[in-house]
Amino acid sequence: EAQVTQNPRYLITVTGKKLTVTCSQNMNHEYMSWYRQDPGLGLRQIYYSMNVEVTDKGDVPEGYKVSRKEKRNFPLILESPSPNQTSLYFCASAGGVRDIQYFGAGTRLSVL
Amino acid sequence: AQTVTQSQPEMSVQEAETVTLSCTYDTSESDYYLFWYKQPPSRQMILVIRQEAYKQQNATENRFSVNFQKAAKSFSLKISDSQLGDAAMYFCAYRRASGGSYIPTFGRGTSLIVHP
Numbered sequence: 606e607a608q609v610t611q612n613p614r615y616l617i618t619v620t621g622k623k624l625t626v627t628c629s630q631n632m633n634h635e636y637m638s639w640y641r642q643d644p645g646l647g648l649r650q651i652y653y654s655m656n657v658e659v660t661d662k663g664d665v666p667e668g669y670k671v672s673r674k675e676k677r678n679f680p681l682i683l684e685s686p687s688p689n690q691t692s693l694y695f696c697a698s699a700g701g702v703r704d705i706q707y708f709g710a711g712t713r714l715s716v717l
Numbered sequence: 718a719q720t721v722t723q724s725q726p727e728m729s730v731q732e733a734e735t736v737t738l739s740c741t742y743d744t745s746e747s748d749y750y751l752f753w754y755k756q757p758p759s760r761q762m763i764l765v766i767r768q769e770a771y772k773q774q775n776a777t778e779n780r781f782s783v784n785f786q787k788a789a790k791s792f793s794l795k796i797s798d799s800q801l802g803d804a805a806m807y808f809c810a811y812r813r814a815s816g817g818s819y820i821p822t823f824g825r826g827t828s829l830i831v832h833p
Contacts, residue, residue, distance in 0.1 A: 638820045645726075647808060647825040655819065663820070695762060703750075703814065706821065708762035 611709035628696030636699040637679040723824035740809030748814040
């Protein structure tokens, strides 16, 4: 089954404690991206990747890091989380620039 | 930068009636894609319908159809025969067809309430 898998689905952490949200897709997609969703703001782009070892900043990259060492994985790293990063996070992938995006189920992060 | 505007934070409709959700966007591109996504309480993002800008014909998927007005940069979603399961947050999204960032820009969403 074609899918984008995010882990964990829920995470509660404290300020400053490094964390990683994993994202994996099994469709051999080249394009992967991360969004955050906040009430009243819709989905905003954090980072995206158009191929292995190629990543670019989206609209709200501050406080986040990503890596794309292999095609299937695109982890989101928060080196020093802060409460303003409490949000719902989505990973997505697409096979090409004209392909539709497939979304993961979302990760609800709370930073205390 | 492209922007997507959904001017209706919330809409309501009676079951079996028709509702239209509005979306406008700003772009200087001529080739692009427009999408409507549905996000039910499960939070999963579900693609409802997609429109390619170079196609003049409005996209339709069962009870969902769009009114695409390219010159006006408007892309509204019409839901016919509304069902309780249509209650969700709906997001309009824009994506350029070539060059630069391929990933969509989303509007802020419209919450659709369906009354029985």
